[in-house]
Amino acid sequence: MKKDQTKNTEKNENYSLNDDRRVKMLSPGALVAKRFFRNRLAVTGLIILAFMFSFSYIGGIISPYEEDQKFYRVEAQLKDYAGAIRNTEFRYTTADASVFSSAAQAKAFLAISGGESSYVYRDVTYELEELSPELYIIRVGGEIVGIASKYIVSSSTSNEDFPFEFTLNSLEAYLDGSGFEAEGKIYEIDEDGVVTESGTEVAYISDYIVRAVAGDVFLTREFKTKLIETIESGSTEFVYTDEKGETYEYKLTFNNANSSWNIKRETDRTVYDNYAFPTKEHWLGLDGNGMDMLTRLMYGGRVSLRIGFIVVFIETFLGVIMGGISGYFGGWVDMLIMRIVDVFYCIPSLPIFVILGAAMSAANLDSEIRMLFLMLIIGFLGWPGVARLVRGQILSLREQEFMTATEATGISVSRRIFRHLVPNVIPQLIVTCTMGLGDTILTEATLSFLGIGVSFPYASWGNIISDVTNLETLTHYLHVWIPAGILLLLTVLAFNIVGDGLRDAFDPKMKR
């Protein structure tokens, strides 16, 4: 090998000055590449593009999260839990199958406070028997119709009320501190007012009324005792562990209007962790739907790039065919196609996108189909530029000698166009396509920003930034919109720089 090389150099020295072999030969492609890579700016653009592609395609695979995976956070929330009131008024319980109207009850209250032993309401005489200042029995003609009590008998196991007999007997028993019998069962009562039946607690008596806000919540005596202790100690919060072992913090507020206490419980609620700031797990934080920003950006990049490529493909495909035919045949074909191009040039594309986008939104089209339509529309309105370029190039190439040669050798028309003319247009085409990619991505982003392009759940850089229309996002959650904007800017810029570099590299008139 080494020998060969030395041989070569020796040979080189022997060549005459105008010998071709003295010059290192490069293919046109290699020349273009060489010129391109000498352009530092263009190489930077290429590196940015390489980064964007790996960011979107490889990044999406590496990322531990899904495109639309939502993250939650637990938020402590104070919720109304119960209400408590110290009972200072008489509460009436009506005996079974008796009539004791609320008006008669009101009268009873007056009679009690007046110290009377009986009163008349609607021709019925009610007799009052005072067992204690807190407990009165009301009779009509010797029959008990009800009781007026400041104590309340509550069940230890449910929210249900007790039969009248049980209530009356337990209250009586509470006053004399002995046991009692009701409905054939024997109950014990202690001085705290706890009623037990052969060791099992069934009810208790107290002068506090505690009710849960939600109807299906049963408050245990233990909880109420704790609550009453807290109220009586003047504190405003307590911690209680219920029988299921769940510990909550409770906060009390006193309501002056009806001298009751409001008990609020701190409950944990799971909410979307929206607009969370960057953390170790989520490098760019979370967006407004609680989705990982970085992952959204990666998938958004895929969507933007894919749309860009497909649209440019459609544009180029239509453009090359129309421009090629137009430029090659000339005459009335050229005339016709160029007028079509003129017509398409004048169609205002942005308004059309907006109208169709609004109609698609109204029709609630599936996101996937929407994206497809979007690409077709942008592509279909974009081909005239390519067609003009191809036609112009072909018009000038057509007159050159190599085309006369193809004609002379009798090559078929389609072969002449697509094998000999089009390849010569390709350098220009590549430049236009590269820049067109940037353009398309920008258009798509603008439409998505306006909410008429790529729609949720798909991410696109444009619809990620569109959150900025929310004033709070604009001012506070910079991590939601700035990264997407920078990625978008860099990608479009890189496509333009590379396109520019390619143009310079292809241009044989280039100075360097």
Next chain:
Amino acid sequence: MRKYIIKRVLLSVLILFFVGFIIYCLMRCLPTSYIEQMARQRSMQPGSKSFEEWMAQLSATYGMDKGLILGYFGWLGNVVRGNFGDSWYFTVPVVEKFHDTVWLSFVMGFISFFFELIIAIPLGIIAATKQYSKTDYTVSIIALAGISLPTFFFASLLKLVFAVKFKWFDLYGLVGRMYDQLTPMGQLLDKANHLVLPIVTLVVCSMGGLMRYTRTNMLEVLNADYIRTARAKGLSERRVIYHHAFRNTLIPIVTIIGGTLPGLFSGALITETLYSLPGIGFTSYTAMRSGDIPFSMFYMVFLAILTLTGNLLADILYAVVDPRVRIS
């Protein structure tokens, strides 16, 4: 020359005819349910006509009951007479709404166009005269960045910095809260203040193209034979560039500027929307988003006319400015 102009104008009219047809077809392609739904929504607005009236007006204007071709000619007849119907969204005749909004867009467009010219052309020329220098690279990058900058992103950044952080400008709108209490001079200043950010956005996002165009053209001119001759004559570099080269660069630039002029009326749809400025762009955007068919149709036809006028103007100017162009 006159023959050429007449020919071009006639051609433009023909193109406009077909553009109008495509726009008309597009409108007819919209699902009827969508149109009806939108008309129904719009008819709920206070001061609006009833749904039946809208639909009747729509079929009368667009010949919905007739075939595509006949309907188009019917509509064309209305359009030629300047009858575009009443806007569903704004509940006033389309043309009236257009008169109310277009001037703001024009003023905005004009001012930003002026700044664009005085920034882009000198920079482009300087970049070309110092090709491959640091200045050239800087200008090229600025130009490319301007082209690549998403308008909505740049506008958001401007808002963040100048409206939120520094509080120099308002975020939205054309007039401030105290507008009615201001003196006429104060009102003018208030409006001017509200136009600063939109104009900056417009200038930055659109000057890149002109900058590159100027640079490319100047480079082409600088490579021309007559420049070499001028240098060979021993003229000073200043004179070569600003006398011989600059004047020749102006030919394509003047052409392109002429072509851009009608576009000043078209309004900046995105920028106006971002800043909620009641220009023609934002107005049409609102109308189009809410399915206001009469206004949307009008706006599209209007834009098509502007584009055609621009092209026509550019072609004619090209022939007028450059004596080398001989029209056959």
